[in-house]
Amino acid sequence: MSASLCLNCNTVTVESLLDFGPQPPSNRFVPVGVSDLDSHKLKLGQCIECGLMQLVDPMATAMVRSQHAWIKYNEPEGHLDALAAHLARLIDVDSKIMGLTYKDDSTLARLNQLGYKKTSRYDMKSDLGIIEPCAGLETIQAAMEETMADRLAAKYGEVDLLIVRHVLEHAHAPARFLQALGKLLAPGGRLVFEVPDSRKFVDACDYSFIWEEHISYFTPRTLKSFARHNGFGTFDALIYPYPLEDSLVTILQKATGSGAKADCSALSCDLESERRFAQKFAPICMRYHNHFELLRKASKRIAVFGAGHLAAKFLNFFGLKDVVDYVIDDDSNKQGLAMPGSGVPIVNSSHLQEIDLCLLALSPESEQKVLGKQQAYMQKGGNFQSIFALSPLAIKFP
Numbered sequence: 001m002s003a004s005l006c007l008n009c010n011t012v013t014v015e016s017l018l019d020f021g022p023q024p025p026s027n028r029f030v031p032v033g034v035s036d037l038d039s040h041k042l043k044l045g046q047c048i049e050c051g052l053m054q055l056v057d058p059m060a061t062a063m064v065r066s067q068h069a070w071i072k073y074n075e076p077e078g079h080l081d082a083l084a085a086h087l088a089r090l091i092d093v094d095s096k097i098m099g100l101t102y103k104d105d106s107t108l109a110r111l112n113q114l115g116y117k118k119t120s121r122y123d124m125k126s127d128l129g130i131i132e133p134c135a136g137l138e139t140i141q142a143a144m145e146e147t148m149a150d151r152l153a154a155k156y157g158e159v160d161l162l163i164v165r166h167v168l169e170h171a172h173a174p175a176r177f178l179q180a181l182g183k184l185l186a187p188g189g190r191l192v193f194e195v196p197d198s199r200k201f202v203d204a205c206d207y208s209f210i211w212e213e214h215i216s217y218f219t220p221r222t223l224k225s226f227a228r229h230n231g232f233g234t235f236d237a238l239i240y241p242y243p244l245e246d247s248l249v250t251i252l253q254k255a256t257g258s259g260a261k262a263d264c265s266a267l268s269c270d271l272e273s274e275r276r277f278a279q280k281f282a283p284i285c286m287r288y289h290n291h292f293e294l295l296r297k298a299s300k301r302i303a304v305f306g307a308g309h310l311a312a313k314f315l316n317f318f319g320l321k322d323v324v325d326y327v328i329d330d331d332s333n334k335q336g337l338a339m340p341g342s343g344v345p346i347v348n349s350s351h352l353q354e355i356d357l358c359l360l361a362l363s364p365e366s367e368q369k370v371l372g373k374q375q376a377y378m379q380k381g382g383n384f385q386s387i388f389a390l391s392p393l394a395i396k397f398p
Contacts, residue, residue, distance in 0.1 A: 007173070008052040008222065009049050010175070011047070013050075019041070020041075021042070023212065025064055027071050040058075042212055061142050075165065076363075083249060096161070098184070099162075099164075103137075122156075141177055145180050146183060149184055188253065195247075197219060198218060199219050205277055205280050208313040211313060223237075231255055236250070237251070243364045291395070291397055301354060302358075305327075306366070310361045315339055321344055327339050329347075352374065359395070360386045
């Protein structure tokens, strides 16, 4: 088995875990009946040296970039009051604080409310030079390299606290990205990273969380290892729980010593859980196929609710295009379009009455909103289940 270079420890020790084959970008919605033109292999690997799960030869930034300005991604923010309060205990009220992207605005606003007035954020166009109308995090991560950081430091000065939420996992060269961000810090300055914690979906075998836009899949141990390998020490680490995927926050400073040693027992745990995740894919895929084929033979109609990237991956990874009638989504921008890869048409919720089983590809909070609005559908015998194993509404297999 050939190995590739690890994004974390820079050793040729990344072995293949799962190969999902050619996949389109999950944001590549096209009119019904039109074939997808762009695709790239989606291959998941594991570094046997440091344990980081990562994409091998990920999709190029230009291909990942959305072609639709109306596509937005929302991150959980229920923990930001607690995070802001925690940060306030670490820094003086006159500290200079910057955010890297629009995802940091809500944290900066909370710090303002706590009395911190020296807050700002780099502008994607005027500061980072990004002018593509649909550019997002995939473009920001590529732009943030050391010469860019030098220009920003010269323009704004060094900062005491730099907040970077939900960008590191998108970085194609995370070590280079970290080094660039480090040049923005004042002596003793702190860098706040927030990333998804991959452990819940790995343990639950929820494969839809593998996404071409997320290059690295961190755990608390691999995030600490990443910082240590690149000259930073973990000043603080926080985990904020959510039902499907926890938010993992680490607060870093440039290391003054050699850093903490790797936790070999935790490494073994990461390696084993990731391998189990890969080994269970084929039997779980077969289970889905058998279950839905039986429902189709019984003349049951099936839909997925929520036309996001999680639904796209669920349909594509498990090859369900022939057993799902619709994807339901009330976003007017998506009407008349089809899901990337599978080609399943997207319709609004008025079509729900035609469906016997509706599979929710939504967060638990959104699940409850849908259930509240669709009481009439359920009273007539309609059935909601979730594609996520950790949801209370998880699919019930016979």
